Amino acid sequence: MLEPTALPDIQTEADIRLLVDTFYEKVNADELLSPIFNTVAQVHWEAHLPTMYDFWSSVLLGTTRYQGRPFPKHLGLPVALPHFERWLALFTSTVRENFAGAKADEACYKAGNIARMFEFRIRQARNPLSIL
Ligand code: HEM
Numbered sequence: 246m247l248e249p250t251a252l253p254d255i256q257t258e259a260d261i262r263l264l265v266d267t268f269y270e271k272v273n274a275d276e277l278l279s280p281i282f283n284t285v286a287q288v289h290w291e292a293h294l295p296t297m298y299d300f301w302s303s304v305l306l307g308t309t310r311y312q313g314r315p316f317p318k319h320l321g322l323p324v325a326l327p328h329f330e331r332w333l334a335l336f337t338s339t340v341r342e343n344f345a346g347a348k349a350d351e352a353c354y355k356a357g358n359i360a361r362m363f364e365f366r367i368r369q370a371r372n373p374l375s376i377l
Pocket residue numbers: 278281282286287288289293296297300313314315318319322324328329332355356359360363
């Protein structure tokens with residue numbers, strides 16, 4: 246029987262770029278998320294991808310290149326729970342298809358926490374009484 250090929254963990258900037266590039270390829274092929282990025286927000290990918298390399302490098306490798314505040318950029322988007330569930334499913338599958346190890350687990354865990362937090366804060370901003 247063939248042994249499955251061992252996947253590397255997320256360790257280098259090249260790994261971060263692979264993660265981000267592969268994830269946004271999936272996003273751009275996704276019928277739910279692609280219109281949000283490409284039609285609604287009209288994302289300038291040449292600028293967005295390097296921002297996302299910086300973000301994930303800061304989150305996972307401890308560099309401090311990302312200095313932004315991501316939540317406000319999401320507040321006005323027409324997104325709700327299904328979009329965040331899809332976003333997380335694509336992110337998690339990207340990680341699991343390319344990496345394995347403690348950092349890969351951490352990437353999925355942190356992405357899930359941030360996605361749930363964004364979804365909650367958007368819902369709360371739209372209907373502040375919902376928390377009562
Ligand atoms: C429904 C799910 C999501 C959608 C549709 C979405 C969409 C977007 C869009 C349209 C932008 C703006 C790009 C631009 O500046 O042109 C953006 C920026 C960004 N997003 Fe998301 N996003 C989602 C979830 C997330 C999650 C869960 C995270 C973190 C784990 C995240 C992290 C970021 C970051 C760091 C930026 C860059 C903000 C900046 O310019 O400083 N996004 N996103």
